[in-house]
Each structure stands twice: as structure tokens, then as C-alpha cells.
Amino acid sequence: MDRAALRLILLGVFLLSASSQPVKKKQDVDIYSFYINSTVTSRYATTVITSRVANTVNESQEIQFEVKIPKNAFISKFRMTIEGKIYDGVVKEKQEAQQQYSRAVSRGESAGLIKSVGRTLEDFKTSVTVAAFSKVTFELTYEELLKRRLGKYELLINAQPMQPVADFKIDVHIQEKPGFSFLEVKGDLSTGDLANAIKTTRADKDAWVTFYPTQDQQTKCESCGESGLKGDLLITYDVERSSHKGEVMVSNGYFVHYFAPSDVSRIPKNVVFIIDRSGSMNGRKMHQTRLALLKILSDLDGDDHFGLITFDSEVKTWKNELLKATKENLETAKSFVKEIRDRGATDINAAVLAGVDMIHRHPREETASILILLTDGDPTSGETNKERIMANVREAIGPKFPLYCLGFGYDVNFDFLTKMSLENGGVARRIYEDSDADLQLQGFYDEVAVPLLTDVQLKYTGGTNLTKTSFSLYFNGSEIVVSGQITDNSVESFTSEVIAVSKGNNVTYQETVMVKDTSDVPPENEDFMPRLWAYLTVKQILERQVLLKGQEKEDEKKAALKLSLKYQFVTPLTSMVVTKPQGDEVEVADKPKEGGEEPRPPVMMSLLPSSGDPFASSGYSRSRVHSGPSLHSQPVLMRQISSPDVFPGLLESSDYFPKQYSALMPLPRRIADVVLPMPVPRVRRNRFLLPSAGQSKPLCFDVPVPQKLRLLQDSASEFSMNGQFMTRRQGFSKIAFHYKTKHRLTINTSSISYQDGQSHVEFLWDQEPTQHNTEGVSIILRSNEMDVTMGHIRVVILLHKKNGGVFLWPAVRQQPKDVSLMGILGKPEASYEEVQGSQTPTLKIMDQEVKASMEDVTDYTLPSTPVIRCWLVPFQAVMQGEISDFTVTRL
Secondary structure, X not given: OOOOEEEEEEOOOOEEEOOOOOOOOOOOEEEEEXXXXXXXXXXXXXXXXXXXXXXXXXXXXXXXXXXXXXXXXXXXEEEEEEOXXXXXXXXXXXXXXXXXXXXXXXXXXXXXEEOOOOOOEEEEEEEEEEOOOOEEEEEEEEEEEOOOEOOEEEEEEEEXXXXXXXXXXXXXXXXXXXXEEEEEEEOHHHOXXXXXXXXXXXXXXXXXXXXXXXXXXXXXXXXXXXXXXXXXXXXXXXXXXXXXXXEXXXXXXXXXXXXXXXXXXXXXXXXXXXXXXXXXXXXXXXXXXXXXXXXXXXXOOOOOEEEEEEEOOOEEEOOOOOEEOOHHHHHHHHHHHHOOXXXXXXXXXXXXXXXXXXXXXXXXXXXXXXXXXXXXXXXXXXXXXXXXXXXXXXXXXXXXXXXXXEEEOOOOOHHHHHHHHHHOOOOEEEEOOOXXXXXXXXXXXXHOOOEEXXXXXXXXXXXXXXXXXXXXXXXXXXXXXXXXXXOOOOOOEEEXXXXXXXOOEXXXXXXXXXXXXXXXXXXXXXXXXXXXXXXHHHHHHHHHOOXXXXXXXXXXXXXXXXXXXXXXXXXXXXXXEEEEOOOOEEEEEEOOOOOOOOOOOOOOHHHOOOOXXXXXXXXXXXXXXXXXEEOOOOOEEEEEOOOOOOOOOOOOOHXXXXXXXXXXXXXXXXXXXXXXXXXXXXXXXXXXXXXXXXXXXXXXXXXXXXXXXXXXXXXXXXXXXXXXXXXXXXXXXXXXXXXXOOEXXXXXXXXXXXXXXXXXXXXXXXXXXXXXXXXXXXXXXXXXXXXXXEOOEEEEEEEEEEOOXXXXXXXXXXXXXXXXXXXXXXXXXXXXXXXXXXXXOEEEEOOEEEEOEEEEEEEOOXXXXXXXXXXXXXXXXXXXXXXXXXXXXXX
């Protein structure tokens, strides 16, 4: 019997797949009601998602519910209601929740460990079996404090239901005591015919935004179709700021102070950009860095002073001193930026100290100094001990100015950058390797481009348990938020005082509010302020954890845990335990850790999604633990080309120009030297990557083309997957699956063909999402992905369109536990040791010492195609055989 599965994704994708035919119009599961209700009270947003689903067939079905939420939010409630019975998630201390999870696993019950992190959103996912003709209601609540950036707050709602919903509503109610200076609704869902479904109403202190599209409208927007809505709704606003003293609100023994003055002049700044130009920055990263720097230089004000430092194993300064941002100096600096090229290792210590020294040697009165470090890797040259680097930088800077660290990509040690930034009054920000990386860099600079105040101190008479009250800089367009408790609830007034420096002069802001005036907060929202205080307190404690040691660290951790449990927040210290009706089945939701030692997407495949993957996602995720298949990291197919097809400054990805060719192939220095059109480079080998147990860097090895390869084979289940390389290009032109005696699936770059001995089904890559199930075989076609499950083995085939070509890449997502499979992708991981004292890099693999080189390669098993680093070693050393042992004569 086929089991239909419904994936509900808010701020993501609703994937409905309940069909035994490639295309089926009738839905076996009906999302008959879907509400998003978001209430924002003084920037604190509480969002409730309620989804009601009906099983419309005469058999039980498993319905999956997946919700994407903002990364900064805390989940505070999850509830399922089935046939009138309520199943609530309970937040517990992480260790206690883990024990309950482990007990469920030991009993053979299904349990889900929910974690992982995405770029801006996180996923929560669960499922439940619903009886024939029955209904289930999912309800999830999350809370967040909207942060002011560049003069506005943003509330984002993204919906892609993949099914028109009869009762689809989004209601947003915003309450702001000062009133609104502006409010706008943007996004894909506000264009075309859908604009008529949006209604915005504003009163003195309230604003309402409703979005009630009809089923017909849900199919008629530019990005919509039969599968319904696809896009986002973005609500941006700011508040009136008639008082430069800020906005102080008091309620239920708590207070919150929003401080964002605009009555002071901008402070001229001294800014030093410290740019990593090591070999790992090659390709698109270096190109995007140059683009961002050119734009940032154009935005400097005439009274700013600036410096440029580039580094690899050596440190190079544009000029030995800070120069004023005159037109002539900026043009000279831009010429310098255009010539920055990647090379060498990474000496972070010497580079940052050079930047500090540049500011110290040229002090200027009534200015604000800022250091901005951009790097994509670990320190590998000069001083490489991270603790000593942080101590050196801390001693050199003192409390004089902030250091902002931008970590480019996934190879960077983000914990190291975070700690170094926090120790020096700054913050760390991850720059994601994507087409908009230059815009991410520019966006960060825009946030710190206009300093207004320095040395900001906030004081509250009668206040206790305060959140952070000291800030080195306040920037235009941002906002300082402080919350706390009031020690004496009998007092009639409460006073706040802000002391800061503006262009060398002390400025003071003082505000007194009446404690007994409860008109600030509507009765229905009176509990928002203690929750806001708890949210901000937990956030800041978790941020400080990297700086604290010993008993102080433990005490603060206990305080954050106590608040998380009291307010039922899912934080990095807690987990939500969800007990489901099927035999006390248990799932556990964990808050992901941003920027920690998370597995990099190219390596830990079991924790990383392909788009639409029903078992893995980029944020909160669910994986079942049972006695059958288990998720494993798999060898990841990579590529390497034989010659560059683009020139410095125009590189798309780092593996277009491997390091071993950089000294052998002269390149033209002027665009005029380039003769177009350029030929497509011939690929001589494809590169596979193999995760390594206990090591940060995976192994990789090359296979020459053309070849027909045995990719994966399990003789016990009569499963095999073979692939044929493209001729003269990267990737595969065709991949064939065989299962049992009658199942055959053939995938090429234009179509998919499946035969089971009785029927023959054809799919096209560009058709609507489709599912086909039969006798232990599941085939799901999504956009540029074919998800194939045969028995206990699951493989996703990705279709890539790049550099004028189209090709296939396989990614093994699931295989039987404790079973050795044959083929290039059959080895789940390898182990190695680095041999110390060798003149050239040497690894010990299977008791054999082999020469190795560090390479940058592109991972095509993920849709985002990230660039990662690996140890390149001989094929025979890893696979324990010759290439001929893995070739086949026919697919």
C-alpha cells in the first residue's frame, strides 16, 4: 500500500506527493486552512502558524509538517491536535531531552533529532500518521526581537504552498507607541493580481497588514501556477522619533529602552580594510571582494581616512599611513584593489597587528576608528596558535576601537573570528559563498559606515538584571536596546540616563517615565515585556559564552538555561521533546548553533539538504532512527579542469584555475589581450571527495575521463548504479539504476525513463513536481533533482546547468547500516593521519604514506555548489584498487 506524504513548509515549500502516477490531479491530502498570525508589540514579534490538514482517502497516511523560521527566533510552542486530542511539545534541558531521545531509540521507536542551520532561516520538521478521513492541526509559535538595520525593521513571510489553499490568510498586527514614520509591503506576493489581496490599515499607534488571496489569485501571480503561491511578503517599517532620549516602556515590573538618536552629527572615521588574498580566496571570492571594495571606497566621505592591507604569508600595505578620502586618493586605491591577486598562505596575526599599528601611528581627534578583517580560512603562516593571536590582538587594540571580522565561506573558523571580534568590541559576520557575496560585504559596511556616538553608557536608577549597557559605537540607522527588571515596583517613576561622546564632546540624554502608567501596553500583550527581557538576556549570555571561563561561565549558562525553561524557549541549551500518538514515538528539536563547529555542507551529507529533500534540511530537521537504513556521509563527486577558461578578476569558481598550473600558464594582463569567443575547457578528470573520520579536511581523488563507472552496488539487494562521464566536459551524461530483476531507471540530461517489467513511465526535467511509487521504489522529480529510493538505498541526482553545459551529479543520501557496498561511492568515509616533519605534505592512509596536496574544488552534490578544500591523494591509496576495478562495459 502506498503511503502518501505531505510536506508543509512555511517560509519555504509545501510539497504534496500522494500519487502512484507521475501526474495526478486529485489530491489525497487537503490543506483546507492555513493561517499565519504575527503580532509585533514594540519590535517584539510573536508569530503563530496554524495549518489544518485533512486526509481525504480511506487509508491512514503520514503527514509531514515543515516550517522555516527566522534564524534569530526562538520556538516557544508546538502543538498537534488529532481527533480532539492534544499533543504538546515540552521544552527540557538538552541533556534530559537527549536521554529521552536515546531511550526511544533503544526501544526501536522512531525518533527525530532536529537541528542544522541555514543562511537566514531554520527548519522545524515533524510528521504524524493520520487515520482515514481524519484531520490534524499543527500549531507552531516562535518569538523574535526585530533588529533595526539601515533605518528600518523587517518582517519577512515567504510562502510556496505547492497547492492552492481554500482558506489562506496572513494577518500582521504591529503596535508601536511612537507611531510610524513609514510602513511598506514589498515582495513577490505584493505584485500583479496578488496586490489586490493585500490590505494595509494604519492608525495612530497601530498598523494592520492582511493578505487573503483567493484560490484563483494563488495561481495567477508571475511565479504562481497550478501549484499555488510562490514568493515572499516583506513588511518594512520605522517609528517616529520625536524624542532623541529614546523610548522607555514599563510594564509588570520590567522595562525596555530603545535608543536611536539622530540629533548628532556623523563622526569622521578612520577605517582600515584587512583583506585575505591567500590561495583559498581565488576565483569568485576574490572577484566579489574586489567588486565590494570598489563600491565601498566610492561611499567613503570626504573627511574619512582609510587604509588598505592585503595579506597571505606576507603583509602588503597600499600606503604606510591613513590617507584622506580625496578623489585622487580614492582613484589610486581603486587601482590597487583591481590588482589584488590570490597567492600564498594566511598570516592573520601579522595582518591584524599591522592594521592596529596603522591606526595607532596616525591618531586623529574627534574621530572613530574601525578595523574590518575579511578572511576565508584558518591562520596557516606566521603565528598560528589562535589563543596567542587573540592575546596579541587584544593587547594591541586595548579598549580603543572595534574589530569586525567577516568570515568568507564554510572553511573559515567562525568561532575563532567571533571570539576575537567580541574581545575587541566588534562582531563577526559570515559571508556566504553565493552570487550576492559582494552585496553582503557592501551591506555590512553600510551598517557601520556612519558612526554617530562613541563610548555609549546607559544607566537605570532602580533597575536590576540589566541586559548589555555598554557599547563602543552607535551607528546611524541602528538601535540600542536595553531591558531589565525594576527593583521597587512601588516607585512612581523610572529614570534612564545615557552618557556618550559625540565628536569629542560628552553628551547626556535623560528620560523619566511614570511606572504606574500602564497605557503603554494593551492588556492582551502585557506579558511581552518579561518575554522580551528573557529573550534578550538569553541571546546575550549565549554570545558571551565564548569569552567566559570557569565558574563565571557556568553561572551564566545556568541563568540562561533557567530562563529558557521558564519561558519554554528552544535555545542551544534546551530541546523540545515531541511525543507523538504512535506508540509514544519521540522527536527532539534542538536550536542550531550559528557559526560554531558545524559540519560543512560538502562533507557531512547526512546533515545537509538538497532542495526539497524530505529527510534533510538546512535548519531544524528531522531524521528517523530505526533498524533499517541509516544516513551516512558519502564520497562527494568533485571536478577539476585541465586549463583555465576565465582570467583573474573574472573567475567564477576556484577550481577553474588549479594551483599547479598557476606558474606554468602565462595570462594576458589586459582585457584587450583576450580573444573571444573562448573555447570550453576540456575536462581530463573528475574529482571525488571522501569524508574523513576525525579530520577537518576530507580526502579527494581523481578519475580520468571518459569512463563508464560502477558508482554503487549492493549485491544482496540486487541494486546497482552506474554512470557515464560526459565527453570533454565535467559530470555525467547518463546514470542508470538497476533493482531486483525488473526495475530499471535511466536518467540523462533531458529526460528520465523508468521500467518495472509491466509499465514504462517517461518524465521530463522541466515538468511539474511528480512522484511515482511501486514495489519498494520511489521516484520524486523536483526542480533540477531526481530523488530515487530503491529498497534501503536513496540517491539524489542533480541536474546542473553551468558554463553553457548541462550535466548530472549523483549524491548518495542513504544506505543500509553496517553493509559494505561496492563502487566509487560505496566507501562512506576514510581515516588518515598527517605525517609530521615531512618536507612535502604527507598523509598516512591504511598504514601507507602518500604524498598529498591541498586543493580547492567545487562540490556539485549540493545545489549551491560550494567551494571547499581537500587533500588530493592518489586514487589507489583511497580506493585500494585500480581504476579498472571500478569500470563497466555497459550501463
